[in-house]
Amino acid sequence: MNLLIKSATVVDPNSPFHQQVTDILIENGVITQIGNDITSDAETFDAAGKYLLPGFFDLNCNIGELGYETKEDLHTGTAAAASGGFTGIALMPNTQKPVHSKAEVEYLVNKSKGSLVDVVPLGAISYKREGKDMAEMYDMLQSGARAFTDGNHPVQDAGLMERALLYAHGFNALIFSYPEDTAIAGKAKVNEGEVSTLLGMKGIPSLAEELMVARDLYLAEYTNSPIHFSTISTWRSVDLIRQARLRGLQVTCDVAAHHLVLTDDALTGFDSQYKVKPPLRIRQDIDALIAGLKDGTIDAIVSQHTPHEIEYKDVEFEMAEFGIIGLQTTFILALKAGLPVEVIVEKLSVNPRKIMSMPTISIDVDADANFALVDTDLEWTYTRQNNFSKSYNSPFIGETLKGQVLLTGNNNQLFKL
Structure with a gap:
């Protein structure tokens, strides 16, 4: 996973970048840089107004x-x-x-x-x-x-x-x-x-x-x-x-x-x-x-x-x-x-x-990229077609919902909506 996330708001109490708007560069599944105006040949995702969460x-x-x-x-x-x-x-x-x-x-x-x-x-x-x-x-x-x-x-x-x-x-x-x-x-x-x-x-x-x-x-x-x-x-x-x-x-x-x-x-x-x-x-x-x-x-x-x-x-x-x-x-x-x-x-x-007594994860330099990038304002309709489960027993299918997960990353892999 190689990805440059631009202008995301980090929300992670375990991160020194908590509540900061910043760029995050991920190379081979590891966060290698966090800062402003990062440039890279990696795929770039504009995350302005969105939140990067553990x-x-x-x-x-x-x-x-x-x-x-x-x-x-x-x-x-x-x-x-x-x-x-x-x-x-x-x-x-x-x-x-x-x-x-x-x-x-x-x-x-x-x-x-x-x-x-x-x-x-x-x-x-x-x-x-x-x-x-x-x-x-x-x-x-x-x-x-x-x-x-x-x-x-x-x-x-x-x-x-x-x-x-x-x-x-x-x-x-x-x-x-x-x-x-x-x-x-x-x-x-x-x-x-x-x-x-x-x-x-x-x-x-x-x-x-x-x-x-x-x-x-x-x-x-x-x-x-x-x-x-x-x-x-x-x-x-x-x-x-x-x-x-x-x-x-x-x-x-x-x-x-x-x-x-x-x-x-x-x-x-x-x-x-x-x-x-x-x-x-x-x-x-x-x-x-x-x-x-x-x-x-x-x-x-x-x-x-x-x-x-x-x-x-x-x-x-x-x-x-x-x-x-x-x-x-x-x-x-x-x-x-x-x-x-x-x-x-x-x-x-x-x-x-x-x-669960599991290791703490953090959005920080040299940490494995384990994150969810979310848009809290995006409205979308939940349907059987965009439902990823094999089953569809949800009362929310057919409803317009507010908030969406756009990217999920872990184990050097990326899920992209």
């Missing part, structure tokens, strides 16, 4: 490989990631078979070698993600897994979660908790509230999430272990985590981008494209999530990219699967939520890598 890292991405390649494979998944500015993705173990041993981890690591996007498998906490017996976590760590989670299967057994926290802490690994008490949530499909009553549908109460957040905070405190909560969605969850931080607990958390802009009012048309889990909540929850991002309680924003074939979504709402694709729209939804670019960089690039 590449994003997604902590919650579902790609069907292994076993569900008809939903998404590594090739299409990494293309969707690059189109959204992501230069790294953490893969949930929600596959068939699950990522519960070193064999699956090694397959994903080896299969993704050479990609623009760094692929980091997350290993399962329990064998087959059944919530009964612990999986081979240490072996998976040795093979390349960075953290452990049962994905969209919340760990219901408190004893198993306690043992997992203790065991992982012994070799400095991190446990991700997807907080849902399934006994409380039951088989409901939407948030419990006015909209569920209007629709005549049984709702999932916020309590289902908050009970599990409270339980796992107590377990983390008891075991003196770090814990990360995936896709929190209610105001009380934010408050519980905020209070835990004040008590000195080692707790981090993230929120899905669509939970920052959509309320359960979107469900009044029974459109299954809005069916997600955790379910869309109410305005009070959205306001609390955005406030939590701004005050540092919430560390990261994730895509929760969950592709599905048409036969799993283009059906009655009750029958449809949960989830939407989100890699291509995460940055855009963060903008739509009213977050400043500086906060978005912190939540999409800086903090996710800290949480």
Whole structure:
């Protein structure tokens, strides 16, 4: 990759050029010069009025490989990631078979070698993600897994979660908790509230999430272990985590981008494209999530990219699967939520890598070029034709969106819109 980016505004708190308008010369995938009036024979991109950001890292991405390649494979998944500015993705173990041993981890690591996007498998906490017996976590760590989670299967057994926290802490690994008490949530499909009553549908109460957040905070405190909560969605969850931080607990958390802009009012048309889990909540929850991002309680924003074939979504709402694709729209939804670019960089690039104990990346001379160049004002229409995912289960397809990723660079490779 040889590229001269002219007059970009650098937004990177780890860079000495933070908030400066400057030229950036990249040669063979390495930043060789940063300054004014740089000249080169390399391809030149006029970035006046645009922002150069460190590449994003997604902590919650579902790609069907292994076993569900008809939903998404590594090739299409990494293309969707690059189109959204992501230069790294953490893969949930929600596959068939699950990522519960070193064999699956090694397959994903080896299969993704050479990609623009760094692929980091997350290993399962329990064998087959059944919530009964612990999986081979240490072996998976040795093979390349960075953290452990049962994905969209919340760990219901408190004893198993306690043992997992203790065991992982012994070799400095991190446990991700997807907080849902399934006994409380039951088989409901939407948030419990006015909209569920209007629709005549049984709702999932916020309590289902908050009970599990409270339980796992107590377990983390008891075991003196770090814990990360995936896709929190209610105001009380934010408050519980905020209070835990004040008590000195080692707790981090993230929120899905669509939970920052959509309320359960979107469900009044029974459109299954809005069916997600955790379910869309109410305005009070959205306001609390955005406030939590701004005050540092919430560390990261994730895509929760969950592709599905048409036969799993283009059906009655009750029958449809949960989830939407989100890699291509995460940055855009963060903008739509009213977050400043500086906060978005912190939540999409800086903090996710800290949480995963990965090396810091920076836009600096002699650093590897790992970046996303974005235009926050460009308006465009998201269509099936410019969707890079293999699936197209997104409620935003057909909408005019504001903000776009123009270039993504990493591993001496360049994605150009």
